[in-house]
Amino acid sequence: MSEGTISVKLKVWRQKNGQESGHFEDYQMDDVSTSSSFLEMLDLLNEKLIDEDKDPVAFDHDCREGICGMCSLTINGIPHGKNALQTTCQLHMRSFQDGDTITIEPFRAHPFPVIRDLAVDRTSFERIMQSGGYVTQRIGAAQDANALPIGKEVADRAMDAAACIGCGACVAVCPNASAMLFTSAKMTQLNMLPQGRPEKDRRSLNMVAQMDAEGFGNCTNIGECSAACPKGISMDFIAMMNRDYAVARVKSFFGAA
Amino acid sequence: MSSLVKKYLMALTGFVLVGFVCGHMLGNLQMFLHPDWINEYAYKLQHLPYGLLWVVRLVLLITVIVHVVVAVQLVLENRRARGGENYAAKAKLQATFASKTMRYTGLVLLAFIIFHILHFTVQSVHPEFKELHTEITGTGTLWHVYDHLKPMGHTNQHDVYAMVGIGFSPHFWYVPAFYIFSMALLCMHLTHGVASMFQSLGLRNSVWTPRLRKLALVIGWVVFLGFSSLPVAGLLQAFPHQDHIQAQYEHTFDGGAAHSDAAAHNH
Structure with missing residues (x-):
């Protein structure tokens, strides 16, 4: 790939903290190598600002x-930028044209309050994980792996869900700021495996309850989350979560969960 | 109520309403048969045993109320979740127009439902509709309504056929125009809603996603074409028994107009 340099204008969201309101500031970046990553370009900007x-x-x-x-950043309105299946750190300046204006905003959502500038507080995701995104393990010697057969299809599907890196792009892009893609991936990756099955119903109920308590919105099945997801997490997992939660609710209604 | 329970309620009430809409459309298409068909059908519905008519109406009313109230709750929650600051740059990745406008199409459809009930059920838009009566002659004998009414001498019944024909006639062109517009929005609402309800209930995977999208598209278009065929036929005066509609119009509406003209002259 030919090496070159481009000049871009940055429109960057600046915000001192969660209490004060923010604004955009413009920065001119000249002679940016097209081989540099987007974050390296921001590193250059910061060196300039410090100077x-x-x-x-x-x-x-x-x-x-x-x-x-x-890494996060909403770049020209798209979390992680316009390239599919990429995080912001994997985005390179060769994806931009000379003279482009690039708007850089934080991942916006009520449950993701801005800490400063483009950094947002995503601990709401941690609390969802703490509410059920785990399996309880006994300590001691691990059992023989082959003693627990798992079908290839199930293992693959669980791995697809487990590919979620919890970045929050799904929430950032969703018009409803819904966290259902994240929550469903983290829930069903365990629900569909034998290791996660003993706590399946409890997990389904608790993770949805925590997701709601954090103030995330509701899924309207439009699919922007999946399209923006750097790991391509499928909306199938949301359907799976909906199913697992419904079963858990019915069972708990009859005192069986 | 948890977020997912609200989604289940939207899906389940939506399912009931789609079922009603499809049945309603099939009933309506009797307008393209002899007037007896829809008139007998209407008589049959109005005289269902055990007060079933009101049971069905009540169930539908509750369904609509739940669908609307939960939708409003969801919209408000989603707005709160989005937060105060909006994105300065906005990009659309792949969401369909229909999926992003459900709240607006739904709102217009709610207004349509209210108008539609005032128009053809309460008949307060055109009180003259109440005076439309005609002889049932036993041509549409699907439910043997004629055989039931004949011995009692009650074959003179409400003329639904003429009511619909007049209601959609060019005299009131804005009414069928609003109906066609609303049905186009219903088509949009369903192309997202029918596929979406399966997702909300957890009855969808990557194999079924394209099939459900197609199903939603087919249901949306069939409902649009099926329902719109009536106001279109009304505007074009193309119902098979248009002369009957015309006669009833002159008898009930023009006659009324002549009366009021005469009254004005007397002053």
Whole structure:
């Protein structure tokens, strides 16, 4: 791929903290290598700002290889940018044209309050995980793996759900700020496996209750979440969650869950 | 009530309403047969045993109320969840227009349902509709209503055929126009809603998703074409017994107009 440089204009959301209201600020970035990643470009911006004795732009990042779920950013209205199946850290400047104006906003949603600039507080996801996104394990020697047969199809499907990195793009893109794609992936990856089955009903009830308590919206089945998801999590898992929750509610109504 | 219970309620009430809509459409299509068909059908519905008519009406009323109230709750919750600050840049990835406008199409349809009931059920839009009566001659004998009425000498019954024909006639062109518009919105509402209800109830996977989308599209269009055929035929005066409608119009509406003209002249 040919190496080159481009100039872009950035429109960046700046917000001191959750209490104060934010605004956009414009920055001109010249001679940006098309081989640099989007986050490297923001690193350059921050170096420039520090040189000018200004506040650097706060943004979340960690592994920078698309697996930790820490990076966020809504780029030109799309969480993680326009490229499908990519996180922001995997987005490179070659995806932009010389002279482009790039609008960078945080992942917006009521349960994702802004901490500063582009960094948002996603601990609401952690609390959903704590409410049931786990299996209870006995300590001691692990049993023989082959003693617990799991069909290939089931294992694959559970792995597809487990691919969720919990970044929150689904919430950010959803017109209802619904967390059902995240919650369903985290719930059904365990519900469909034998290890998760003993706590299935309890998990289904508790995770939905926590999701509601955090103030996330309700799914209207429009599918933007799945389209924006860097891991391509399918809406099938939302249907599975709906089914598991309905069964759990009926069982709990009759005192059987 | 949890978020998912609300979604189940939307899906289940939606399912009942889609079923009603399909049945209602089939009943309506009798307008393209002899007037006896729809008139006898109407008589049969109005005289269901054990007060079943009111049972059905009550069930439908509760269904609509639940569908609307839960929808309003969901919309308010979703608005709150979205938060105060909106995105400055907005992009659409793949959502259909129908899926993003459910609340608006639903609102217009609610207004339509109220008008429709005032129009043809309460008949307060055109009180003259109450005066429309005609002889049932036993042509549409699906339920043997004629055989039942004949010995009692009660074959002179409400003329639903003429009521619909007049209601959709070019004299009141804005009424059939509103009906056609509303049915187009209903088509949109259903193309998302019918597929969506299976998702909400957890009865969908990647194999069934394309099938359910097609099913929703087919139901939406069949309902649109089936219902719209009536106001279109009314506007074009193309019902098979248009002369009967015309005669009833002149008898009930023009006659009434002549009376009031005469009254005005007397002053």
